[in-house]
Amino acid sequence: MSADERATGEPDTALLAALRAGLTQAADPSQAEPMRAYMKSALPFLGVKSPEVRRVCRAVFAAHPLTSFARWEATIRALWREARYREERYAAIALAGYRRYRDYQTLDALPLYEEMIVSGAWWDLVDALAIHQIGGLLRRYPERMRATILAWSRDANLWRRRAAILCQNSLKAATDEALLFACIEPNLDASDFFIRKGIGWALREYAKTSPDAVLRFVREHASEISPLTRREALKHLGGAP
Numbered sequence: 001m002s003a004d005e006r007a008t009g010e011p012d013t014a015l016l017a018a019l020r021a022g023l024t025q026a027a028d029p030s031q032a033e034p035m036r037a038y039m040k041s042a043l044p045f046l047g048v049k050s051p052e053v054r055r056v057c058r059a060v061f062a063a064h065p066l067t068s069f070a071r072w073e074a075t076i077r078a079l080w081r082e083a084r085y086r087e088e089r090y091a092a093i094a095l096a097g098y099r100r101y102r103d104y105q106t107l108d109a110l111p112l113y114e115e116m117i118v119s120g121a122w123w124d125l126v127d128a129l130a131i132h133q134i135g136g137l138l139r140r141y142p143e144r145m146r147a148t149i150l151a152w153s154r155d156a157n158l159w160r161r162r163a164a165i166l167c168q169n170s171l172k173a174a175t176d177e178a179l180l181f182a183c184i185e186p187n188l189d190a191s192d193f194f195i196r197k198g199i200g201w202a203l204r205e206y207a208k209t210s211p212d213a214v215l216r217f218v219r220e221h222a223s224e225i226s227p228l229t230r231r232e233a234l235k236h237l238g239g240a241p
Contacts, residue, residue: 009070153183200232
């Protein structure tokens with residue numbers, strides 16, 4: 001490939017072909033429909049279990065290194081947009097987080113992740129991106145990402161809101177408590193299951209680091225928090241009111 005082609009961000013077609021071939025070879029067609037039904041997915045499954053998806057991805061990514069951010073981004077976009085099977089989208093998420101490309105985790109990647117979250121529009125795709133990719137950007141660029149996360153928490157799109165709520169789930173002591181609560185508060189009156197469950201999960205994770213803060217938040221918002229959210233938030237705190 002020429003320097004000009006690399007600059008425009010052409011996807012690595014050899015990586016894409018090898019990945020699709022590897023997933024097809026690893027597939028158990030008898031599992032495809034049960035997996036699709038469980039996930040309520042409009043996109044078909046090949047029937048590749050998660051450990052096998054990871055194994056195929058490791059082998060293919062190691063054999064086909066990507067030499068620039070543009071190449072990496074274009075390959076992820078092609079894999080995501082052209083996916084015929086859900087496992088290809090799982091592989092796109094794996095490529096986004098692959099350790100070789102840690103240096104590509106910059107604000108330049110945010111539009112890619114936002115596209116994946118909005119078009120993915122289901123928990124199995126959104127949650128991994130929110131926690132690892134968006135959470136990682138927030139940790140690296142706290143000031144610049146804070147405004148984005150706050151805006152997402154008030155967005156009309158359900159999945160941007162869920163991503164904003166969940167993006168600090170792995171940050172533990174590095175959690176920006178004020179930001180977490182600021183993202184949760186405008187969503188407390190939401191009737192959607194995925195928002196209510198997401199709030200409960202985010203609070204439950206933060207309770208592992210700061211149980212008193214979570215208890216205080218739940219008590220202060222007792223009239224607004226749904227029973228589902230309360231149960232999830234207090235699951236490891238003895239269900240305290």
